[in-house]
Amino acid sequence: xxxxxxxxxxHLDLLAGSFEQLSNQPWPVxxxxxxxxxxxxxxxxxxxxxxxxxxxxxxLAYWLRAANLQQLKAKASAxxxxxxxxxxxxxxxxxxxxxxxxxxxxxxxxNSSVLRLSSKPSPSTDLIVQHIQQLLATPTHEALRxxxxxxxxxxxxxxxxxxxxQADGRMIWGGDATIAHMRQFKTPSRSRxxxxxxxxxxxxxxxxxxxxxxxxxxxxxxxxxxNDVLLLDQAACSSPQLFVWLHAxxxxxxxxxxxxxxxxxxxxxxxxxxxSEPSSxxxxxxxxxxxxxxxxxxxxxxLSAIGxxxxxxxxxxxxxxxxxxxxxxxxxxxxxGLLTRVALARLPDAPEQLRGYFGTLIEIELPSLxxxxxxxxxxxxxxxxxxxxxxxxxxxxxxxxxxxxxxxxPVGNAIDMGLFWDGxxxxxxxxxxxxxx
Amino acid sequence: MLELSPSDxxxxxxGMPAAHETATETASARLSPATLEAMTQWPVYxxxxxxxxxxxxxxxxxxxxxxxxxxxxxxxxxDAFVGAPIATASEAEATNAHIxxxxxxxxESTHVASTSAASTTTASTSIDSTSSPARFxxxxxxxxxxxxQSVPDSEVVKTMLSSGTxxxxxxxxxxxxxxxxxxxxLSRIVTDLIGKDRLPMLVLDCPATVKDRLKxxxxxxxxxxxxxxxxxxCYAFHDDMSLNDQAIAEFIERFGQGPVLLxxxxxxxxxxxxxxxxxxxxxxxLPHGILIHGGGWKKLEHAAVSKDEFKQRLxxxxxxxxxxxxxxxxxxxxxxxxxxxxxxLHCPVWADIRxxxxxxxxxxxxxxxxxxxLTSLLPQSxxxxxxxxxxxxxxxxxxxxxxxxxxxxFAVDGRIAHAEVRGCSxxxxx
Numbered sequence: 001x002x003x004x005x006x007x008x009x010x011h012l013d014l015l016a017g018s019f020e021q022l023s024n025q026p027w028p029v030x031x032x033x034x035x036x037x038x039x040x041x042x043x044x045x046x047x048x049x050x051x052x053x054x055x056x057x058x059x060l061a062y063w064l065r066a067a068n069l070q071q072l073k074a075k076a077s078a079x080x081x082x083x084x085x086x087x088x089x090x091x092x093x094x095x096x097x098x099x100x101x102x103x104x105x106x107x108x109x110x111n112s113s114v115l116r117l118s119s120k121p122s123p124s125t126d127l128i129v130q131h132i133q134q135l136l137a138t139p140t141h142e143a144l145r146x147x148x149x150x151x152x153x154x155x156x157x158x159x160x161x162x163x164x165x166q167a168d169g170r171m172i173w174g175g176d177a178t179i180a181h182m183r184q185f186k187t188p189s190r191s192r193x194x195x196x197x198x199x200x201x202x203x204x205x206x207x208x209x210x211x212x213x214x215x216x217x218x219x220x221x222x223x224x225x226x227n228d229v230l231l232l233d234q235a236a237c238s239s240p241q242l243f244v245w246l247h248a249x250x251x252x253x254x255x256x257x258x259x260x261x262x263x264x265x266x267x268x269x270x271x272x273x274x275x276s277e278p279s280s281x282x283x284x285x286x287x288x289x290x291x292x293x294x295x296x297x298x299x300x301x302x303l304s305a306i307g308x309x310x311x312x313x314x315x316x317x318x319x320x321x322x323x324x325x326x327x328x329x330x331x332x333x334x335x336x337g338l339l340t341r342v343a344l345a346r347l348p349d350a351p352e353q354l355r356g357y358f359g360t361l362i363e364i365e366l367p368s369l370x371x372x373x374x375x376x377x378x379x380x381x382x383x384x385x386x387x388x389x390x391x392x393x394x395x396x397x398x399x400x401x402x403x404x405x406x407x408x409x410p411v412g413n414a415i416d417m418g419l420f421w422d423g424x425x426x427x428x429x430x431x432x433x434x435x436x437x
Numbered sequence: 438m439l440e441l442s443p444s445d446x447x448x449x450x451x452g453m454p455a456a457h458e459t460a461t462e463t464a465s466a467r468l469s470p471a472t473l474e475a476m477t478q479w480p481v482y483x484x485x486x487x488x489x490x491x492x493x494x495x496x497x498x499x500x501x502x503x504x505x506x507x508x509x510x511x512x513x514x515x516d517a518f519v520g521a522p523i524a525t526a527s528e529a530e531a532t533n534a535h536i537x538x539x540x541x542x543x544x545e546s547t548h549v550a551s552t553s554a555a556s557t558t559t560a561s562t563s564i565d566s567t568s569s570p571a572r573f574x575x576x577x578x579x580x581x582x583x584x585x586q587s588v589p590d591s592e593v594v595k596t597m598l599s600s601g602t603x604x605x606x607x608x609x610x611x612x613x614x615x616x617x618x619x620x621x622x623l624s625r626i627v628t629d630l631i632g633k634d635r636l637p638m639l640v641l642d643c644p645a646t647v648k649d650r651l652k653x654x655x656x657x658x659x660x661x662x663x664x665x666x667x668x669x670x671c672y673a674f675h676d677d678m679s680l681n682d683q684a685i686a687e688f689i690e691r692f693g694q695g696p697v698l699l700x701x702x703x704x705x706x707x708x709x710x711x712x713x714x715x716x717x718x719x720x721x722x723l724p725h726g727i728l729i730h731g732g733g734w735k736k737l738e739h740a741a742v743s744k745d746e747f748k749q750r751l752x753x754x755x756x757x758x759x760x761x762x763x764x765x766x767x768x769x770x771x772x773x774x775x776x777x778x779x780x781x782l783h784c785p786v787w788a789d790i791r792x793x794x795x796x797x798x799x800x801x802x803x804x805x806x807x808x809x810x811l812t813s814l815l816p817q818s819x820x821x822x823x824x825x826x827x828x829x830x831x832x833x834x835x836x837x838x839x840x841x842x843x844x845x846x847f848a849v850d851g852r853i854a855h856a857e858v859r860g861c862s863x864x865x866x867x
Contacts, residue, residue: 319513
């Protein structure tokens with residue numbers, strides 16, 4: 001049992017669990033009481049009425065449904081695996097619902113958990129916490145009472161250090177700054193870390209495929225992009241920032257599977273004009289797609305006045321700091337005016353420095369993937385694709401020996417959390433395998 | 438050592454060699470002294486909006502052209518956002534007559550044109566010298582992030598800083614011309630209200646506000662600026678912001694029977710005059726006082742009261758019945774929007790206001806609430822002639838205010854939610 005001293009308790013805002021009983025003894029992975037608890041939490045949160053108000057909570061509920069978890073369990077290996085013990089979670093503010101995913105991963109891996117929740121007010125967090133409290137109070141889930149502790153506390157290094165000193169594993173959300181801060185504190189020698197650094201994500205679009213869509217298909221694509229880009233105000237690491245339109249010379253976009261030759265790069269740098277002129281297919285595809293996305297944004301009312309203002313100011317700032325920007329399409333007064341589209345004449349050396357929120361689409365046209373391979377570094381996380389074969393992307397990624405890109409997913413799946421995340425196999429990372437022969 | 442005449446070689450900001458080059462080459466694009474002098478003579482509120490547009494819009498277009506040529510950053514922004522470059526000076530001269538007429542009508546045609554990606558392609562390669570440049574607004578917050586200027590450093594005579602309530606400060610550089618214009622136009626607006634004779638003036642602030650001129654804040658600027666319309670200045674507060682009873686009593690003794698001018702920032706007037714007098718159960722007798730106040734509520738937004746309550750409670754403790762709020766910002770000093778007897782804010786002839794949807798930036802009609810976009814003819818030294826503010830308001834009417842003033846009149850309803858608290862008076866400590 002882990003003991004939290006009484007004098008320290010006074011500084012902690014206890015949201016769920018109990019100070020008196022916190023276990024650090026492992027359960028097996030996919031342990032039935034953990035599964036049952038998470039499934040019931042999903043059921044409690046699965047309310048159609050919530051979908052419009054708190055879509056992120058519904059996403060969580062959908063992932064927690066029994067069918068999904070059982071399917072994932074069935075795919076798990078037959079190794080004997082147990083949790084590490086106690087996992088301490090430093091949870092993010094930008095994507096509130098991720099604290100619950102973090103908890104779910106640790107529980108499924110057989111761990112008990114202490115979570116430090118962000119102090120930023122969030123109706124999603126409040127709702128999930130409320131249901132966790134209710135479930136813990138039922139006799140059915142009595143076994144979970146000693147396995148999770150949800151806390152809020154003001155930034156306090158003494159408390160954090162004390163928690164991490166007992167952590168068999170730690171899940172650190174919140175990016176580079178948080179990771180650097182948390183690494184100051186001592187952890188047990190065998191303690192493991194899963195740390196989510198600042199990442200950058202992009203989308204790859206085929207203009208031909210966009211133009212080939214019928215109206216229903218276009219509407220569907222717009223909904224999917226809304227989920228990727230605007231559901232979390234584009235603040236999630238996996239929300240695409242850069243939108244790469246692949247030139248459609250033929251019917252299917254040509255993918256240069258080789259690493260870029262020096263000539264290709266030189267010719268791009270020396271002659272930006274050729275890269276800056278939008279091809280007519282791309283221009284047509286843009287004119288078709290972005291108004292459709294803007295219409296969804298308007299209907300799902302995801303935009304706030306301050307969000308828009310911040311976005312505009314950021315775009316003005318970007319123009320003054322990035323000479324690669326050819327044009328900014330704000331299209332005020334038209335339906336598409338809800339989005340800010342930043343057109344690049346050529347790829348900057350570090351595109352990941354260009355990022356926006358609330359519907360900032362940084363667009364570039366490329367004849368092939370080769371120039372992209374030259375800029376992708378370990379910062380790159382999710383590559384969303386539409387109208388491009390994932391197998392080709394896989395081959396390109398491997399052939400180019402890219403240091404980044406951990407996820408290649410179809411549009412609409414950018415922010416879907418899962419057991420594989422940010423390059424980690426989370427259940428493996430948060431459990432130990434017991435060799436028996 | 439080789440010496441260069443300073444007038445020949447003005448220092449050029451590093452990384453901005455084009456500024457010097459283009460400024461020299463196209464110096465003729467500046468609004469001429471004659472044009473500016475004529476402009477300062479315009480009647481403050483007499484012209485109808487249509488009459489004003491015929492004079493005003495061509496000058497806005499000319500200012501846009503000037504800043505486009507003189508400020509590389511502005512040019513970069515204009516090209517990126519409007520999508521249609523403006524003709525260079527020599528090309529513009531050739532078509533000047535044409536522009537002067539077509540510019541009289543304000544339109545959004547450039548925005549419409551840029552919605553078509555295909556047409557943008559052609560527009561960005563050919564120079565559009567025939568149509569008037571778009572009235573292209575910079576977000577006012579941009580002046581906190583970047584130093585934007587259209588004159589070389591050698592011509593800068595004064596740098597104004599906004600209050601740094603939210604951290605960064607706006608930095609506005611003034612040359613001689615712009616500084617003089619600001620003084621002249623503010624004077625036209627104020628004297629239109631209170632008359633040309635200087636009145637005895639009670640400054641609703643403390644002497645410390647103007648003592649340290651090196652720390653030139655918006656509050657200092659406001660007090661100094663308005664002090665020019667008063668005589669026998671008396672500061673109503675001690676430096677700790679408590680009422681200077683003796684000074685006030687002497688002021689009332691000497692001037693209380695006649696018209697007097699009072700000036701102060703809204704939240705200071707409220708907190709240190711109205712509430713302070715109420716608390717002490719004290720009353721002043723200033724039945725002929727004219728109060729001009731502005732600057733909003735700042736950090737006291739939670740304690741803000743309605744216009745009517747402000748006036749009523751002020752009247753009951755001071756006897757002042759003539760109260761004029763004004764709206765304005767350090768980024769467009771000089772062209773302030775004065776409240777009339779009907780309680781409406783009025784555009785002076787040198788400024789214009791438009792309202793845009795907070796989400797889509799679409800231009801809105803009379804009565805619709807949105808972001809205020811301010812246009813002023815005064816900024817010559819920095820490209821701040823058209824600014825998108827973070828203030829929300831609505832146009833109440835055009836040419837038909839019962840007070841008799843022509844032009845646009847409007848109301849300010851506040852700031853967009855969660856906007857960084859920004860204003861033009863000092864960060865405040867009690």
